[in-house]
Amino acid sequence: MKVTFPHLGTMHIFCKAIAEASGIPYIVPPETSRKTLTLGVQHSNECICLPFKIILGNFIEALRMGADTIVMVGSGPPCRLGLYDLVQKVILEDMGLHYRWLTIPPRLTWQALWKNYEETKELKKELSWKNILLFPYGLRLGWKKMMACETLEKLAMRIRPREIQKGETQRRLKKALSMVDEAKTLRTLDQALERGKRLLQGTEQDVSRVPFKIAMVGELYTVMDPHINRGVEQKLGELGAEVTRSSWFSTHILRSLRRNKADQASERVRFFEASRAYLGYDVGAECNVSIGEAIVRAQEGFDGVVHLMPFACMPETTASGILTRVGKDWNIPILTLILDEQEIEGRIQTLLEAFVEMLQWKRKAG
């Protein structure tokens, strides 16, 4: 058995940790590249969205490298994303690739548990007692690594707009994340996180700068994965904006575990409530949260909102229409970026530069 998982932000770091600590063989798909995208595009319906194509590409590459078990998060309609696992299964089978599929249920329901039980029945035979005994430790290590990655990423978001040497924060973040990745035990992980934090804090900064505050909202894959959004978070930071986002792995996992008491989950409830002024209905996926977050950020005094969505994404297309109204009503500039497979990095750079410059003009005009 060799498990694999898609690339999505820093997901591979903690998925790898879970597998490694429990002694389960794994394959990390090669970093998302042009080749990944080409494979994904070639084997999927033309009209499907960009995240689907990239994740499919990740799976094809991993399976060709010898992986035989795919672990994937499922969610459910109305967004197509919720049916990703089902459609991807069909495509991969049609391609003649052999593998087993393990869906991590988005909500802990009896139905999901039963499906999971069915899927894991075969797999369990291949797992040794050692694997099973070590699994809780693996989960704990994985969870802590995920939190460590998020801590580092959030720290980098604060430092980036203040860095003197453009790009230095990003270089240090990469190094810090790989230190977290390399930690094998809970104890060494704590040390790695501390070293990573120090490394990031060591970036030469101009603390007198007052960066713009920009919130990134939108479809979660597009917001969370720099390969899908062409590094919007980094670009905005390097243009002098302190970026905030509410989409993190921990947010979505806690949400699906219905741990609503956690701060992040209650934040989402707040966003959802705020969207009611414009939507009397849950459109699904992140739509309501995108709108609600833009409103809440405007109330909190943010300078702008960048809204990310894949081309032809239904919930976010709905959101983008409403966001133009929100921008006007709350007097907050909102930039919607639509991402697709084309090489539009230059265009994104142009739009982000113009956006930040617009904020500068606005600030100067008082």
Place this chain on the structure above:
Amino acid sequence: MSRYKNIMGNFLGIDVGSITTKMVVIDESHKLLAGLYLRNNGRPLETIQQGLAILASRLGDDQAIDGVATTGSARHLAAYLVGADLIKNEITAHSVAVIDLFPKTKTIFEIGGQDSKVILLREGVVVDFAMNTVCAAGTGSFLDQQAARLGISIEEFGRLALEAKHPVRVAGRCTVFAETDMIHKQQIGHSVEDIIGGLCDSLVKNYLNNVCRGKELLPPYVFQGGVAANQGIRKALERELETPMLIPEHFGLMGALGAAKLVKRAKPGRSRFKGFGLSKRSCTTRGFECNECGNQCEVVELLVDEQVVACWGDLCERYRRSYP
């Protein structure tokens, strides 16, 4: 020509778009000394060199340039080549040029070769903008293509649109659909004028519905970019908005003009401009695919006189450098 030699403070703005390259030289008082508009023919480097040669012949080889700014989608390429002091996105460059010229403007419509933008200004400040992202429907290159298909020049195209008696309906959402529709109309016997007129109407509707969606469009309107030369599009815009468009005298050069004004404001201490002599040197690019990691970046090297002067395109910045 020698008239300008001793006047301090001449600034060059270069706007390298997808289809055309625009250059202007202004003096300290923002007076336009020279301006040119060239087609790239897919070779921006050669076009920039050609542009520099034309400027040199108009202004004199030894014309001093105190600052250079580049803008447009190939602004980085242009900057590496000529040695720019400022690299500015085209949205800001266009806004600056318009604000100086028509300070009361509230809306700028800019339609170029591949881009269409709308910029909202209030009291001389940009407050909102939008640009087409994934689709180039309704931009200059599509009009060019249709003119070529009909065997008429793009200049004639605009004139013919005005002669339309009953403009036909053409799907404007996507250029592929639009072309299918146009061919259908042609095959059932509609006149070329009516088809072109219909195309202009539908492109304008598409632009207003997509790029300008939800934006508060208030007059005075300024219409610029290469497509502003097209009478048909201009009239269709005026009809839709029921207001006349202000068209700047140098409507095609506004990006370059804005860039020149911006670099004049920035006042670089000593310009990095490599001089008009660049037009006589050999400038080429060379690309290779890096195999160090899975991303397989397409790395580009810029060579001047067989020497690598800049390198980019690599995600990891392994090769990236620029020699002054």
